[in-house]
Amino acid sequence: MLHSxxxxxxxxxxxxxxxxxxxxxxxIDVHACGVNFPDVLMVQDMxxxxxxxxxxxxxxxxxxVSAVGAEVTDVAVGDRVVAxxxxxxxxxxxxxxxxxxxxxxxxxxxxxxAAFLTTYGTSYHAxxxxxxxxxxxxxxxxxxxxGVGLAAVELGAAMGAEVIAAxxxxxxxxxxxxxxxxxxxxxxxxxxxxxLKEHTGGRGVDVVYDPVGGDLSEPxxxxxxxxxxxxxxxxxxxxxxxxPLNLPLLKGCxxxxxxxxxxxxxxxxxxxxxxxxxxxxxxxxxxxxSVSASFDLDHAADALRxxxxxxxxxxxxxxx
Numbered sequence: 001m002l003h004s005x006x007x008x009x010x011x012x013x014x015x016x017x018x019x020x021x022x023x024x025x026x027x028i029d030v031h032a033c034g035v036n037f038p039d040v041l042m043v044q045d046m047x048x049x050x051x052x053x054x055x056x057x058x059x060x061x062x063x064x065v066s067a068v069g070a071e072v073t074d075v076a077v078g079d080r081v082v083a084x085x086x087x088x089x090x091x092x093x094x095x096x097x098x099x100x101x102x103x104x105x106x107x108x109x110x111x112x113x114a115a116f117l118t119t120y121g122t123s124y125h126a127x128x129x130x131x132x133x134x135x136x137x138x139x140x141x142x143x144x145x146x147g148v149g150l151a152a153v154e155l156g157a158a159m160g161a162e163v164i165a166a167x168x169x170x171x172x173x174x175x176x177x178x179x180x181x182x183x184x185x186x187x188x189x190x191x192x193x194x195x196l197k198e199h200t201g202g203r204g205v206d207v208v209y210d211p212v213g214g215d216l217s218e219p220x221x222x223x224x225x226x227x228x229x230x231x232x233x234x235x236x237x238x239x240x241x242x243x244p245l246n247l248p249l250l251k252g253c254x255x256x257x258x259x260x261x262x263x264x265x266x267x268x269x270x271x272x273x274x275x276x277x278x279x280x281x282x283x284x285x286x287x288x289x290s291v292s293a294s295f296d297l298d299h300a301a302d303a304l305r306x307x308x309x310x311x312x313x314x315x316x317x318x319x320x
Contacts, residue, residue: 001013001014001016001054001055001056002024002043002053002054002055002056002057002143003051003053003054005043005045005053006043006044006105006184007043007044007091007305008040008043008301008302008303008304008305008308009305010301011043011057011300011301011304013057013297013300014054016091018093019093019094019095019143020067020069020095021067021069021072021095022069022095022097023048023069023071023072024069024071024072024097024098024262025038025068025069025072025096025097025098025227026065026067026068026069026081026095026096026098026101026319027065027066027068027093027094027095028061028063028064028065028066028073028081028083028093028094028095028096028101028308029063029064029065029066029092030063030089030091030092030093030094030115030319030320031061031062031063031064031110031111031114031319031320032061032062032063032110032111032113032115032294032306032317032319033058033060033091033114033317033318033319033320034038034058034059034060034061034089034091034114034116034117034119034315034316034317035058035059035088035119035120035216035303035307035312035315035316036059036060036118036147036307036314036316037146037211037234037236037307038059038118039057039059039147039304039307040304040307040308041060041085042057042087042091043189043304046080049086049261051081051086051087051106055064055087055088056087056088056089056090056091057087057089057090057300057304058085058087058088058089058090058318059084059085059086059087059089059118059272060082060083060084060085060089060117060118060304061082061083061085061089061094061097061114061150062080062081062082062083062095062104062110062111062114062124063081063110064078064080064081064095065077065078065079065081065101066081068098069098069191070168072098074098075098075101078198079101080103080104080110080113080274081101081103081104081133082102082104082114082116082117083096083100083101084096084100084103084115084117084118084264085100087108088128089318090300090318090320091297092320095212099268102117102272102275103125103279104278104283105280106278106283107142107283108279108282111291111294111317111319112241112282112288112289112291114185114317115147115283115289115290115291115314115315115317116278116282116287116289116315117275118147118148118260119148119150119151119289119315120151120155120278120287120289121260121264121271121274121275121278122148122151122233122258122260122262123148123151123152123209124151124154124155124274124277124278125139125263126152126231126233126256126260127139127152127155127156127207127209127227127231128159128274129158129263129274130229130231130233130257131207131209131229131256132229133156133159133161133206133310134160134161134206134217135159135160135161136162136192137162137206137207138161138162138164138200138205138206138207138218138225139152139156139161139162139163139164139205139206139207139208140164140166140196140205140207140208140209140223141153141156141164141165141166141176141181141209141235142166142187142208142209142210142211142212142216142217142220143166143167143212143313144165144166144167144172144173144176144181144184145165145167145169145172145173145175145176145313146211146310146312146313147312147314147315147316148233148234148238148273149165149167149176149178149209150171150176150213150290150313150314151287151289152177152209153165153176153179153181153231154178154180154287154289155290156209157179157180157181157182158180158281158286158287159251160279161206161207162182162183163180163181163182163183164181164183164185164196164199164205165177165181165183165185166184166185166186166187166192166216167186167187168186168187168188168270168310169186169188170186170315171313173185173186173288175220175313175314177211179288179290183199183319185199186223187216191219192216192220193201193218193219193220193223195223196219196220196223197223200223200225203225204224204225204226204228204251205220205223205224205225205228206221206225206228206229207221207225207228207229207230208220208221208223208228208229208230208231209231209233210230210231210232210233210234211234211235211236212234212235212236212237213234213236213237213239213240213241214235214239214241215236215237215239215241216237216242216246216298217243217245218241218243218247221243221248221251221253221255221294222247223249223287224251224253225251225253226252226253226292227251227252227253227254228251228253228254229254229256230248230251230253230255230256231255231258232255232256232258233258236310244253244307259319264302265285274307289314289315290313290314290315291314291315291316291317292312292313292314292315292316292319293306293311293312293316293317294316294317294318294319295317295319295320296317296318296320297318297320300318303316303317303318
């Protein structure tokens with residue numbers, strides 16, 4: 001539980017009453033909770049969604065349903081589910097609306113299921129719905145070894161794109177190659193704009209997936225192909241860049257915001273269909289979430305700290 005905003009170390013393990021389901025809710029015995037960058041921002045009171053104190057962070061969980069509300073008819077006790085909960089996932093049990101749960105296909109590991117909903121949902125919504133990524137197009141993924149970045153690499157490759165993974169270390173880039181990247185560039189040691197110009201023959205890239213912001217956004221935007229699409233996913237670097245608006249004009253390109261949580265809330269049926277498609281990809285091995293670190297509840301703060309310090313490749317999970 002977080003009782004005061006600040007660094008992850010403010011989290012305290014606390015005993016609370018077990019949740020009871022509301023009429024339209026289910027209670028999930030949590031097997032695993034995915035750790036995402038919004039959790040890092042939320043505990044510092046830096047996220048657009050501001051839950052009241054005290055709260056447990058953790059926005060996506062997998063587990064087994066242990067209780068259902070009186071009005072719930074399509075989820076049953078014993079079902080294996082993955083759920084979007086917003087907060088509360090760093091716990092042994094969590095109550096969530098039944099409409100926010102998705103059945104986990106047979107054969108899918110519960111830990112892998114907890115590590116895919118937010119990152120793959122964000123990236124698939126961005127690439128499929130916002131950018132309309134086409135086979136044969138060039139996709140540049142910034143922060144490519146992070147949770148959403150690695151998902152974007154994998155999904156971009158599955159969608160037939162030529163994927164350029166950009167990250168800050170060679171070890172991270174090796175993970176990107178293992179998940180489908182065609183080319184890699186280390187932007188800590190290489191001039192990103194010059195590299196992209198050389199490796200695209202001056203044409204530029206069709207789609208930029210940017211969850212980083214900071215100093216990387218402008219050189220990536222300057223490297224767009226004509227009628228390209230620049231996806232604004234987040235600002236892991238901390239700084240929100242100020243973009244010269246002459247660049248979209250000169251490139252004839254579109255700058256597109258990606259807010260998956262809001263999209264899912266406003267378009268629930270479309271989101272359920274998309275998640276069903278992703279679950280099928282997971283069950284058939286077309287996507288494979290990378291869980292590189294796991295933590296128990298006593299060390300949940302360490303999970304957030306490692307994410308803040310960019311030590312996590314792919315996803316970390318908390319295992320209550």
